[in-house]
Every structure is written in C-alpha cells, then in structure tokens.
Amino acid sequence: MDNIKARFHLPGLTGNFKMNMVLITMLENCPEYFRDGVEIASLFGAFPPSVWNGGRPIGGFTCSPDYIYAVVEACNSRGIPVRFTFTNPMLKEEHLKDDYCNMVMQIANNGLNEVIVFSELLENYIRETYPKYKVTSSTCKRITDPVKLHEELNKDYNVVVLDYDLNNRWDILDDLPHKEKVELLANSSCIPNCQKRSDEYETCGLQMIAYNEHIRKYPGKPFDMKDYSNKTLATDFDCPAMRRDPFEIRTLRQHISPDLIWNEYLPRGFNQFKLSGRGTGRLWVLETYMYYLIKPECRDEARFIFMHNLEKNGVIKIDNM
Secondary structure, three states, X not given: OXXXXXXXXXXOOOOOHHHHHHHHHHHHHOHHHEOOOEEXXXXXXXXXXXXXXXXXXXXXXXXXXXXXXXHHHHHHOOOOOEEEEEOOOOOOHHHHHOHHHHHHHHHOOOOOOEEEEOOHHHHHHHHHHOOOOEEEEOHHHOOOOHHHHHHHHOOOOOEEEOOHHHOOOHHHHOOOOOHHHEEEEOOOOOOOOOOOHHHHHHHHHHHHHHHHHHHHHOOOOOOOHHHOOOHHHOOOOOXXXXXXXXXXXXXXXXXXXXXXXXXXXXXXXXXXXXXXXXXXXXXXXXXXXXXXHEOHHHHHHHHHHHHHHHHHOOOOOOOOO
C-alpha cells in the first residue's frame, strides 16, 4: 500500500471555495492529521449562473472574469484541477454558444483542468472547441449495465464516474477494465435504486435554463419558480435525501466508508473517490471531510484547527461564549 494515493474530488468552486482552500493548506502544513495517501484530485462544480451546469442547480451572483481567474489560479498553482460539472441533460444547440460558459472555458483552458459531461451534444462541442480539457463521463448517465459500462470505460474519457448502485457490486467492479479511470461516489445520500434520480437531473437542468433566461430578461428581479408555467420543472419536487445528515447516509447500502476505501477499494486498484456536498451546509461538508480525510485519532484536534481557520478566513462565525 506504500505510495498508493487515495484521490478525492471535492465539492464546490464557489460556495465551498474558501473552505476547500483552508483544507488544502491544512494538508500542506499538517499532513500528519490526514490518512495515508490522501490527495486532492480536483475541486468540482460550476460558476453561477452556468447554464451548462447540472446535477445540482446553482443560483446567486454572476461571477466576474477576475473572480473566475482567481479561483482557477488558486487551484492550479497547487497543481489541483478545477472540474466543471457541465452535465445539464436538457441542453439544445442554442445553448452551446452561451457567452458565459464559453468565457469560463476559455479562462481555464490551460491543459490542467477538466470537465464532466452528460449531454453528447455538449461533449462533442467541448471536444472540438476546447481539446485541452480532460473529459469525465458523468454518474448522471446512470450506466448500470456491465456491458455498457465496459464500453464507456474503453472510450476516450479521462475518468468515468460510476452509478452509486454499483458501489458494492464486486461481481461487476472486479471485472472492470481501466480501474484507474473508475471514480466512485462514496457518500451518496440517495436511496438505493432511486427511480426519480434521472427525473431530478432533468429538473435541475431545466431550472438552470429557466434561471439563465430569467436573469437575462429581468436583471435584479428575484427568481421564483412559480413564475414559470412549464410544469415539467416539478416545483413541488421533494426528496428525503435532501434532509439526510452525513451520519444517516452511512447506513445506506451503497455507502463507502473510509475503512472500505483503504482496505478494499485501493488494494483492488480503485483510487478515485467523489465526495458529494454541493448545495449542502458547511457543517455537513466539514464532517464529511473529517470522516474521509482525517485519521480517526486526530479528528478532534483537526476539527478544532479547521474551524478556527474557517472563522479566521471569514467562512464561518463562532460566537464567543
């Protein structure tokens, strides 16, 4: 197991950016707190209001080119790629020329950075227009058929993110080619075999399109889904996974614990792990990082130092007793 890296892909380019920078600095300065072989493989997400974004809707302020460049540079200067979640399954030809998304791609077009794709339409456009990017096949595709998964892994993808329902299917996992390209979603909060997951991805994609249309037509006006008559947006969509805390999800069948990562997955050749956390609270993300990245005997001290630095950097505010 010596020199084997456990490569973690961390959530958030904007909402968790400062938090992730504190974590990366802590890994540089206090490596003794971290599990053996921990490596930050990328920070994934998108800059609001990217219409190409998928998986989780993002709103809020429109990021300036200077801010985008600063985030990309902060990551890349440490050798860490940014990884755009451009997995909106509802895109049409008209969206390919989106000025904002193309501007983001141009800023980060240096050969280090990556993009996660779902739509074949967008994938073809990116491969042709921005060939320097490493391309990842998204878990949103929900490929659970072993034959199709083998085909996907044999395609020109840098990484293929598996459907979480395959996480504990060793009969399938052990037979996969290119295990170095396989990425596993370790901490999914969804129920096993969720029948609504693909519908949710489509809903999120439509929300991103509607949000971008809104801010173009009504700049400065708050966005409210009820203003839209398109019933396919599923404004009443509700899912128990949205309310699960980082402790409850550990009881789910597809959950991959740290012990399993180091004792089972790494020895079998799987070394890439995605940690979900876009759209969750900072405490949720903090506990996830402590659980996966920090040695159990160091968690209390590491949590204290981490939270102290988050407060010092203005990420959280802890009231004095």
